[in-house]
Amino acid sequence: DTEVTQTPKHLVMGMTNKKSLKCEQHMGHRAMYWYKQKAKKPPELMFVYSYEKLSINESVPSRFSPECPNSSLLNLHLHALQPEDSALYLCASSHYETPNYEQYFGPGTRLTVT
Amino acid sequence: AQSVTQPDIHITVSEGASLELRCNYSYGATPYLFWYVQSPGQGLQLLLKYFSGDTLVQGIKGFEAEFKRSQSSFNLRKPSVHWSDAAEYFCAVGGIQGAQKLVFGQGTRLTINP
Numbered sequence: 001d002t003e004v005t006q007t008p009k010h011l012v013m014g015m016t017n018k019k020s021l022k023c024e025q026h027m028g029h030r031a032m033y034w035y036k037q038k039a040k041k042p043p044e045l046m047f048v049y050s051y052e053k054l055s056i057n058e059s060v061p062s063r064f065s066p067e068c069p070n071s072s073l074l075n076l077h078l079h080a081l082q083p084e085d086s087a088l089y090l091c092a093s094s095h096y097e098t099p100n101y102e103q104y105f106g107p108g109t110r111l112t113v114t
Numbered sequence: 115a116q117s118v119t120q121p122d123i124h125i126t127v128s129e130g131a132s133l134e135l136r137c138n139y140s141y142g143a144t145p146y147l148f149w150y151v152q153s154p155g156q157g158l159q160l161l162l163k164y165f166s167g168d169t170l171v172q173g174i175k176g177f178e179a180e181f182k183r184s185q186s187s188f189n190l191r192k193p194s195v196h197w198s199d200a201a202e203y204f205c206a207v208g209g210i211q212g213a214q215k216l217v218f219g220q221g222t223r224l225t226i227n228p
Contacts, residue, residue, distance in 0.1 A: 041221075042220055043204075043216075103160075105150075106157050108155075108157050
């Protein structure tokens with residue numbers, strides 16, 4: 001099984017809402033990632049978790065709050081977002097946090113902030 | 115600063131024709147190199163990777179890429195494209211600025227003419 005799953009597929013939320021994105025993998029990977037992808041742009045790294053600990057935060061605003069409850073799950077909690085946060089949010093995982101292990105991507109959550 | 119450049123924003127080829135997508139990187143050492151493909155509204159799928167060894171690497175879906183250190187390039191090729199190859203293609207470099215971080219090029223959109 002080389003699948004990374006993400007829910008929901010689509011999400012529309014107001015600027016005052018609180019919502020969460022969920023990512024799951026059952027490949028035994030110990031590194032998990034959140035990326036943000038705007039239309040017609042490449043993915044941009046937001047966070048990296050390694051062995052369930054946050055190892056990289058790319059200066060992401062605090063309205064995005066990641067959580068890694070166990071080695072298979074990764075959440076992204078959203079609060080007080082802005083319309084410019086509308087994007088495709090991609091989750092990825094890899095065996096370890098070294099570059100010689102490729103990252104497997106999920107299908108993404110399409111987020112619209114109104 | 116380290117960077118990845120995909121000079122062609124959009125390429126159109128006829129079905130059955132050969133394809134070459136260009137990728138250049140700027141990095142002092144030999145980086146970890148990847149090509150990913152993204153269909154509309156989907157996540158990214160790894161086509162192939164290069165870490166070391168044979169500079170011509172084979173990937174999935176009939177793609178190959180050649181690493182040329184002297185030109186700092188990692189171009190993607192396919193001898194005969196199929197309509198299903200229409201997608202966005204991203205070159206990425208890993209191992210820069212920390213182990214896990216992937217830096218993506220801006221992407222090349224491939225259109226296939228019937």
